[in-house]
Amino acid sequence: MNWFIKRIGQGLFTIFAVASLTFVLIRTMPGSPAQQLAADIRQNQPSLSARQINVMVEQRIGVDPDQPMHEAYMNYMLNLAQGNLGESVNYQEPVADIILRSLPWTAFVMSVSLLFVFIFGIGLGAIMAYREGSKFDVGSSIIAIFLSSVPYYVAAVVMIYVLALELSLFPLSGRYPRGVEPGFTLEFFTGALHHAVLPAASFIVTTWGGFALGMRGNSIQVLGNDYIRVAKLRGLSDRRIALRYVGRNAILPMWTSFLITVGFMFGASIILEEIFTYRGIGYYMFDSIENRDYPVMMGTFLVITVSVVIAVLVADITYGKLDPRVESGGGDESY
C-alpha cells in the first residue's frame, strides 16, 4: 500500500515536471498569440495603424502576453491546481470544454485500434510461433517487418488515396456523417464507426507487426521451455497448453509495452487527426500550435502526459497481479 502511494506520488510529480517543462518550451517558441493575432489583423486590414492593432489584440485575447514568464507560470500552475485550464485564445471558450468535446473521439479511435492491434498482433504472433519456419511464418514475418517500418502517416495518406479517393469506400474526413444528430442512435453509431475506420486502420496496419513479432519471439521462447514438454507428457489438452501455458507466459512481457503504446498513440493522433481532419484531441493540438493558442496547447499536451502516466501506472500495478513472480510491493520495476 505504501508502494502504491509512492507510485502515485511519482506519477503526480511526473505530470508536474512535464507541465513545467512544456510551459517553458511553449513560451520560448518564436512568435506569441499577440504577434500572431497582430499579423492576422494587419493582413486583413492593412489600413489600421500599429496602435489600433495593439488595442484590438488586447481586447481579443483578454490576457496580457507581455507578462513575465515566471509570473505567467505561477498563475498558470495555481489555476491548474484548481482544475482551471484557462480559456482558448482562438475559440474564446474554456480549454476544458474543448478537451471534453474532443477527447472521447480520440479515445474511441484509440480503443478500436488497440483492440485490433492486440488481437491481430498476439493472435498472428502465436500462430507464427507454433508454425515456426513454415511458409506462413516466413511470409507473415516479412509482412510484419515491412508494415512496422511504414510510418503511420504514410499509411494514412495511402489509405486516403486508395480507399477514400479512388474507391470511395470510406469518408475522407470528419467524425460522423453530415446531417446526423449525435446521440444514442444506430445511425450515429455506425456513421461514427465508418468515419473511424481509416484513422484506426492507419494505426493498426503499422503497429500490429511489432506486436506479432514480439509475441512470436516470446512464444517460441516459451515453447522451448521444459514445462511445456512436461505439460504435454502429462496429457494436458493442446488447448490448455496453448492458452494457459504458452499464451499466458508469452503475453506477460508484452503487457507493459502494450500500455506504453497508449501513450505513443496519443502522440501519433496529432498528425493523424490532422490528416483526416478528425476533430479529436490531436487535431486541436495541431490547430493550437498553428494559432499559437497557448492555453489549448498546454491543455492538450497535459492530456497526453496524464494518459501516459496513467497507462504506465496501470501497467506497473497490474503487472504484479498478472505475473506472480513480480510482487507489486517490490521497490524496483525491473521488467
Next chain:
Amino acid sequence: MSTHETSQTASTEVPDVADPILEIRDAEVYFDMDRGVSRVLDNVSVDIERGEVLGIVGESGSGKSMLASALLDAVVDPGILSGQITYHPGDGSSVDVLGLEKEQLRQLRWEDISMVFQGAMSSFNPTMKVGGHFEETLEAHDYDVDAGMERARELLSDLYLEPERVLDSFPHELSGGMQQRALIALSVVLEPNVLVMDEPTAALDLLMQRSILSLLEDLKEKYDLTLIFITHDLPLIAELADRLAVMYAFELIEIGTSDEILGDAAHPYTRSLLNATPNLDAPLSEMQAIEGSAPDPVNVPSGCSYHPRCPLADEECVSEDPEFRPTFTENHQAACFHWQDSAEVIPFNIERSDTSEVDDE
C-alpha cells in the same frame, strides 16, 4: 557416414529377468541433420524387472536421456524412434508402446509410465500454483480430483513437505529441493507403475541429492514403483540401484547388478569410468581421466565404438562391433571382446568393498 550402418540388429540377447515390466528391443533414435544422420540411441535392448531400481549410467551425451524419453515414446522432434518397446502392466496383457494411438499413448504416459525431468525448476508453469498442476493433471486423465488431491497431499507429506503450503505456492516460492520433491509427487500422483527419472538430482546440492534418494527408496516401497534412474553420478545411484546399466556412445555396453558392476566391472570403459569418479576415500592423484573424448553421434567409430580410447583395443575391435556376452555370471553382460583382460590392464585405483556393503542393505 561411418560403416556403422552395418552393425547387427539381431543382437537381442539380453540378461534374463523373471518378470519384465518393460522390454526394450533395438531401440534406436536418430536425427537427420545437414551433416549426416545423428544416431543418438543405437540398438539398445534391455529388460526391466517389475519392482527393481535400474540405474542407467553414462557420461554427458551418451544417450541416457534419449533412452529415458524413448520409454515414453517422447523423443523430441524431429528425432525418429524405432525398435520395439513392450510394456507389461502386470495383468497378463502387454502393450506395444511405439504402436499406440495418440490417445492411448496420452493415457499410458503418466498413468502407467511417468517421468521426472532434470531441472525441476523449469518443469512447472511459472504463472500457475503448484496445486494447479496436480489438479489439471488429474482432470486431464479423468481421475477423481478430490481423491487425487488427497493422494497428492499424502505424497507431499511422504516427501517431507507441508502439503497445503506447497500446493498453494507458486513454483518460484519454493526452493530447488522442494520443487524437485513436488515434481516427484506430481509424477506419481496418477499412481504409475514405472517412474523414469532423468538426472533428477543434477541441479541439487549433495545433501539434497542424498535425502531425495532415500525418499525415493521409501516411495518405491510404498507405491510399488519400478524406478529407472538415469544419472552420470555412478556412486550416487549405486546405493539405490539393484542393477546398473552403463552407456557409452549411445549404446549399452555393460549391465549387471550394482555389486557386479562396482566390484568386477567387465568392460574397460566401466572400469575407467569408475577410476575417473571422484571419491572421498581416494586421493585426488589417483583419479584417472579417460583419454580422448566421447564420439560424435554423426560419426561413431566403426567396430567397438570405444576402441579409439581403449587400451585393450586390437584389430578385431576396429572391424567388428562386439555383442553383449555373459561375463562372470550369466546376467552380468558386457559388450567387449576382451573383458577377461580388462581387470588386469585397468586395475581399480581403490577397493570398493565399502560401497558394496551399503548396497546389500
